[in-house]
Amino acid sequence: MAPMPSSGSPAPGLAAHYRAYLACLNDRVWSDLALHVDEDVIYNGDHVGLTGYREMLQRDVREVPDLQFKPGLLIVQTPFVAARLDFDCRPRGRFLGLEVNGRRIAFSENVFYEFAGPQIIEVWSVIDKAAVENQLPR
Amino acid sequence: MAPMPSSGSPAPGLAAHYRAYLACLNDRVWSDLALHVDEDVIYNGDHVGLTGYREMLQRDVREVPDLQFKPGLLIVQTPFVAARLDFDCRPRGRFLGLEVNGRRIAFSENVFYEFAGPQIIEVWSVIDKAAVENQLPR
Numbered sequence: 001m002a003p004m005p006s007s008g009s010p011a012p013g014l015a016a017h018y019r020a021y022l023a024c025l026n027d028r029v030w031s032d033l034a035l036h037v038d039e040d041v042i043y044n045g046d047h048v049g050l051t052g053y054r055e056m057l058q059r060d061v062r063e064v065p066d067l068q069f070k071p072g073l074l075i076v077q078t079p080f081v082a083a084r085l086d087f088d089c090r091p092r093g094r095f096l097g098l099e100v101n102g103r104r105i106a107f108s109e110n111v112f113y114e115f116a117g118p119q120i121i122e123v124w125s126v127i128d129k130a131a132v133e134n135q136l137p138r
Numbered sequence: 139m140a141p142m143p144s145s146g147s148p149a150p151g152l153a154a155h156y157r158a159y160l161a162c163l164n165d166r167v168w169s170d171l172a173l174h175v176d177e178d179v180i181y182n183g184d185h186v187g188l189t190g191y192r193e194m195l196q197r198d199v200r201e202v203p204d205l206q207f208k209p210g211l212l213i214v215q216t217p218f219v220a221a222r223l224d225f226d227c228r229p230r231g232r233f234l235g236l237e238v239n240g241r242r243i244a245f246s247e248n249v250f251y252e253f254a255g256p257q258i259i260e261v262w263s264v265i266d267k268a269a270v271e272n273q274l275p276r
Contacts, residue, residue: 073250073262075215082213082220084250084262096268110248110264112211112222124211124222126248126264130234 015074017118018081022069028061030054035118042122064091072108079116085109096129098136107131153212155256156219160207166199168192176257202229210246217254223247234267236274245269 021036039050048056061067066089073084086108091100111125159174177188186194199205204227211222224246229238249263 073218075213075218075220075250077213077215080211080213082248082250108262108264110220110250110262112213112220112248124246124248126246126266127268128264129267130265 014078014081014115015076017115018113021120022071025057025069030058036120038116038119038121041120044123044125063093063095064089066090079114081113081115083111085111096127096132098132100132100136103136105132105135152216152219152253153214155253156212156221156251159258160209163195163207168196174256174258176254176259179258180260182261182263201231201233202227204228217252219251219253221249223249234265234270236270238270238274241274243270243273
């Protein structure tokens with residue numbers, strides 16, 4: 001394995017780690033999630049751990065079976081990755097507390113990750129709920 | 139002026155440009171906004187231009203007089219900057235379509251910028267509206 005670049009330098013390795021994580025989610029290979037996510041991962045300030053993180057993702061894809069994670073923007077500065085994920089999907093029922101009920105909606109998530117080696121140790125995510133609201137009938 | 143670093147390299151210059159932009163907002167020096175924002179700036183897919191962008195910021199600080207822009211996370215990969223801005227403020231009335239009415243609220247914005255030289259040419263922003271909702275009475 002190539003040495004990790006020093007802080008602040010470009011990190012094609014980190015982008016590759018991140019894309020492998022997204023592929024794991026898109027293929028629903030939950031058994032591989034531990035390769036990409038640390039046992040003690042923190043999500044939006046909560047110490048959810050790997051188990052809680054996996055449960056959150058599994059709930060997401062149960063509510064949104066056609067969910068695919070695609071980075072529209074990907075910005076890397078070791079040890080951080082920032083991504084704008086563009087979603088285009090049909091949540092089955094309630095989603096983000098809104099009655100989506102199978103409608104096709106498009107929205108983005110702007111999300112930051114801190115890595116330790118190939119693993120995500122902390123996530124700061126914001127989902128564009130206002131964009132979803134604007135696509136529902138008043 | 140130092141030469142701009144090549145694509146993908148660390149860019150302390152770009153972080154400095156970004157911090158100067160935030161200082162301009164925090165000090166409400168609207169006459170300097172053109173130093174930091176391009177005439178044809180695009181905001182969340184809309185070609186708002188410098189005038190529309192300035193009007194949006196001026197409306198924000200009218201609605202939230204104590205608004206201060208502070209980056210909790212700052213990730214730079216030329217020509218992009220990604221920031222998590224942490225707000226702690228008292229919107230006066232309605233804010234993000236919610237009846238905040240002077241309550242003190244804390245929330246974040248995850249935002250990406252593309253720069254051309256020292257100027258912002260495109261912005262992709264998501265504000266954590268759900269976090270604000272969770273701080274209001276049901």
